[in-house]
Amino acid sequence: MTDLRSSRLLRILIASTAAAALTAGLAACGSDAPSSASADKAAAGTVTVADLSNGAGTRTEIKVAEVAALHAELPASVAKSGQLVIGVGALPAGSAPLAFVGSDQKTLTGAEPDLGRLVAAVLGLKPVVQNSTWENLFVGIDSGRTDVGFSNITDTEERKKKYEFASYREDNLAFEVLKSSTWNFNDDYTTLADKTVAVGAGTNQEKILLEWQAQLKAAGKQLTVKYFPDNNATHLALLGGKIDAYFGPNPSIAYQITQDAKTPNPTRSAGTYSGAGASLQGLIAATAKKDSGLAKPVADAINHLIQNGQYAQWLAAWNLSDEAVTAAQVNPPGLPLTNS
Structure with a gap:
């Protein structure tokens, strides 16, 4: 009789432990569970x-x-x-x-x-x-x-x-350049004359950059815009000197700069610009x-x-x-x- 009760108690304890573990596992998956x-x-x-x-x-x-x-x-x-x-x-x-x-x-x-x-x-x-x-x-x-x-x-x-x-x-949007570059945007699109800048297709920053390109062209100046299949290809183009700058979201560029900081080719921000354009921050x-x-x-x-x-x-x-x-x-x- 004692063995039967002990066996039953053991099964209850095992089942309770398993249920608790399952509940804890589900909670960890479904919530922001700190240590x-x-x-x-x-x-x-x-x-x-x-x-x-x-x-x-x-x-x-x-x-x-x-x-x-x-x-x-x-x-x-x-x-x-x-x-x-x-x-x-x-x-x-x-x-x-x-x-x-x-x-x-x-x-x-x-x-x-x-x-x-x-x-x-x-x-x-x-x-x-x-x-x-x-x-x-x-x-x-x-x-x-x-x-x-x-x-x-x-x-x-x-x-x-x-x-x-x-x-x-x-x-904000930002311009990423090599740390060795002396160019800065200075909130003035005319400084982009004779530069080659990469941008993502179909983005808000592309719209802004193409507007600047058209304005520079009307003034007899040239801005070359380039496209690459992904961020990695764009970054390699910057490191390899194929472009002067990359125009993209400021947070992403801030992150990339931290990743480049201790490499042979560090990068920096050459200036930011409102994602809403000139009329609104x-x-x-x-x-x-x-x-x-x-x-x-x-x-x-x-x-x-x-x-x-x-x-x-x-x-x-x-x-x-x-x-x-x-x-x-x-x-x-x-x-x-x-x-x-």
Whole structure:
């Protein structure tokens, strides 16, 4: 009788252990699950940015605490939940330094989810980061499964029909050149005369570059535009002297510069330009469902981070200091409908 009871107890313990392991495994796959050390630091008022970045950023521990007055601004449903569900559209591959899988092959790292975590800390909420495809990011916001998107989303007038924004970073393009180059853009397209510049086909930066090419041609000057099949081929062309510069998204170029820093052919930025063109500074913004009531507390949390220096630490950790804003704005002017 004793052996039978022992056997039954053993089977129950094994089944319970297996069920617990399965539940833990599913939770790790479906959520932003920090290590126990990270959780302890978060509880103590520390957010680690550029963690597991594999050289794309500089790991930095940032002290940040809840601000009760800002927590009080939250919509009741979010405050009651105790968490901020942060959407990132980085599947399938991600893009350094904005959002990508870290060196442990499972943790989502990058400038975008890191800012979401900092904002959550200021608002006194637990950050829950959900990674999805770009399209499903907006599906999540629309359905209410996601509170706010931090995913390099440009503020546009078209998007304002469905969403509200809290801006936090300039939407900039940049020119990448060899570090040995003496050329600088200086916010003047006429300096591109007699240069050969690579750009991605079908991109916003191509549209801008071709407009400059036409203006230079009208003035009797030449700008040669070249295309390559992918970023690797473009980079090799730059290193090999086949082009003078590459015109692309500033964050991607900032990342490439960090990768080149210790190679025989380091590169640098020769200047930035607004992704919205000459008439408007494009802005990247946290994005919530229209009339959700989240844009203001998120913007106020970002302004708190700006005023107390944590924002500058976050940008510096990801080599994006040249995209800093002086203040977060709620629903600032966005790309016009004709350019959205």
